[in-house]
Amino acid sequence: MPTREHILQAADQLFYERGFESTSFTNIADTVGISRGNFYHHFKSKDDILEAVIALRTERTQAMLDHWEAQGGTPEERIRCFIHILIANRTKIMAHGCPIGTLSSELAKLDHSLLAQATSLFTLFRAWLARQFVALGRKKDADTLAMHLLARSQGVATLANAFHDKAFVQSEVDQMNQWLAAIAAGKQ
Amino acid sequence: MPTREHILQAADQLFYERGFESTSFTNIADTVGISRGNFYHHFKSKDDILEAVIALRTERTQAMLDHWEAQGGTPEERIRCFIHILIANRTKIMAHGCPIGTLSSELAKLDHSLLAQATSLFTLFRAWLARQFVALGRKKDADTLAMHLLARSQGVATLANAFHDKAFVQSEVDQMNQWLAAIAAGKQ
């Protein structure tokens, strides 16, 4: 793997696991197996790495959403894909929270200039979910429903991280799926 | 105000607004109006300050819960007090998130020894809410309902912080109150 990609991948993981601020160049250098001085051939600054990491996550997220869309299936099934992330990633979520939520929170506290770009990762999901709810016939409140579902998954991620409770995650996912089914059936 | 209390109050606020790690002794010293060297007469270390801040928050939270309990009223009204925090503190929440949720997330990433004590702040709410749901006749799933409500409020706090959307907070609070009313009426 090219060094630049290798740095990016290590930074992506470390920023998630330890947070942006508390991840040092030394940490990344040790992971990648290069010297600290070599960074600046590939990136201007630590913020420059963060920007590239956010871009990488944006790309991957968009690809995932496109994939869910391309698979065919009903809007309900697509939204279920979103809900299912909590199950698929639950081990990581219990250990480190949601990568988007925790990064946004951290950058908000740091008053960091890249906060808006981190938040736009949320917007990707928000807009995609809203489109699915429109397809379910909820044109008027599609965005409200999208935000509602986003909020519930964020809350589950935060408490899963705090309490490390697998059963709680499963229970909440079940409830979200029930809620979604009621929406799809026009009963809510 | 005694200097120790003054330091504590400033640290409490700064840890909330800027995060624990990125708050420096210089920040606190400037706020309080003392020199950096003077800290160590009152606290052993920065972690020692954090421990005292968590203890302070625990005390205040417990007092608030006791107050809600002492006011009389139905369990439903008490739980409504909890939900109402999102409205009462919405300006701060939109700016800095939930003080408990963001601290827990940060300490989890730092792998900090005081994480468990921060998480116990959640437990205070969790146990109190569960007791109210028991009083509502939901003995069997009281804790599940408590965690559900806690998760929803955490999710709202995270997204309110990301999107700075007052109307979203209000909409979610309304939905939580409706959900609660259905529970109280035995319809859920």
Place this chain on the structure above:
DNA sequence: GTCTATACCTGGATAGAC
């Protein structure tokens, strides 16, 4: 109890040899 001065370390970042 509060101050100044300072030690010591680690952070990000730079210069220049190879």
Place this chain on the structure above:
DNA sequence: GTCTATCCAGGTATAGAC
């Protein structure tokens, strides 16, 4: 493209005068 050596700012923490 990668390294070593180094700089400088800022962090926590300590010593000791007042």
